[in-house]
Amino acid sequence: MLFNSIDFALFLPIVFLLYWFVTNKSIWWQNLLIVGASYLFYGWWDWRFLFLIFFSTLVDYGIGLALGNEAHAGKRKALLWVSVLVNLGLLGFFKYYNFFLENFVSAFTLLGRPISGDALHIVLPVGISFYTFQTLSYTIDVYRKKLAPTKDFVSFMAFVSFFPQLVAGPIERATHLLPQFHQPRKFQYRSAVDGMRQILWGLSKKVVVADNCAEFANLTFNHTSDYAGSTLWLGAVFFAFQIYCDFSGYSDIAIGTARLFGFDLMRNFAFPYFSRDVAEFWRRWHISLSTWFRDYLYIPLGGSRGGTMLNIRNIFIIFIVSGLWHGANWTFIVWGLLHALYFLPLLLLKRNRQHVGTVAEASFFPSAKEATQIIFTFGLVVLGWVFFRAHDMSHAVQYLTGMFSSSILAPIEIEAQITLPLLLILAVFISVEWCTKHKLHPLEKLEQKWKRPMRLTIYYMLAAAIFVLEGQPQAFIYFQF
Known part of the structure; x- marks a missing residue:
């Protein structure tokens, strides 16, 4: 269901x-x-x-x-x-x-x-x-x-x-x-109302953002040889937002639904694409799985208590097993291995815990350094998602080769009627998430900031967007895992 x-x-x-x-x-x-x-x-x-x-x-x-x-x-x-x-x-x-x-x-x-x-x-x-x-x-x-x-x-x-x-x-x-x-x-009325808000936000992420991004991502990944490098890059970026909004949208609906019945579920996502390095990304992405591996595999293996080589071994085991957990395909194993390689410099330089707070906590805009870190980290994650989405290793290599080909600066080859509305949707979505990155979800405690007429307007606008801007229905990605 x-x-x-x-x-x-x-x-x-x-x-x-x-x-x-x-x-x-x-x-x-x-x-x-x-x-x-x-x-x-x-x-x-x-x-x-x-x-x-x-x-x-x-x-x-x-x-x-x-x-x-x-x-x-x-x-x-x-x-x-x-x-x-x-x-x-x-x-x-x-x-x-x-x-x-x-x-x-x-x-x-x-x-x-x-x-x-x-x-x-x-x-x-x-x-x-x-x-x-x-x-x-x-x-x-x-x-x-x-x-x-x-x-x-x-x-x-x-x-x-x-x-x-x-x-x-x-x-x-x-x-x-x-x-x-x-x-x-x-029954807790306030908790139930906030649960309904989180369900609404999760549905809008899934139906409006993820399913629309899926249409573009599917075109580029299913017909890789037909597109220039610039189009392939955009397709990989759209897949990054598809999998994030799809999976975090499911988690939002799950957490909100549980609150309707008086249960508290753990947070699973904490705005991971605003991370300043890969270590921070993994503290914010699929938190329930990351902490499960930490507590039931990484720490029993010795964690960070041993020497450097033992620590490196444990990190690689965790990421490779995480990749294998996602699916029976070498693409998932390589995806996990790639993230282990991303993590390695931070581990060796002892910088894997330097970003534990929210980015730009004291100001609205990030500093130039923070913005660069966010963009660089997101780029690394996007490259990893190519392996995650590819059909097999040869397809992943083909896609990455196309991304870094001489056509990387060529015009986007998908019609503007598809790309421009989707880019606008993403711009609005990213702006909302950035403005509410200190909350558990963007609609949390809305009554503290907005009067009832404005709150109702927001709810109706999101509900309308779900029906008017819905993309081609897609199964939740993580159902296959």
């Missing part, structure tokens, strides 16, 4: 009314309603995958209880490894089986010992990468004794399958989200 669909527009108010007016006397019934609604939401694509998410839920719930009753260190570690192997085994089979098989066969062929292997027609379950990491966070935190295992199976099912963030995050920690299912929830 898509957030930007008629189905969801009917689904959400029905669940909301049942939640607050029918099941509001009992936490257990509210949680059970969330489980039913979440399974309906997830099963809307393919009901067969409900068995997979239920199995993962059952495994980690049982292992959590076993960890709570086991004091022996060796047995506790064995239980943890059962959870890790089952969860990553399922993820690996559905997401990476054909990729590893193909590369295994290719490796033996290169060595002069050709072998054969039959690829399987595997359908990737939507959101498996997200809910797998979410359930793993529970088992690991129970193992570390940071969280007591829950005995309420309904609450745990609700935690794993919570429909607002089930298929594309944010990836919630059990220590943050699970306790919220055990606490009484009261």
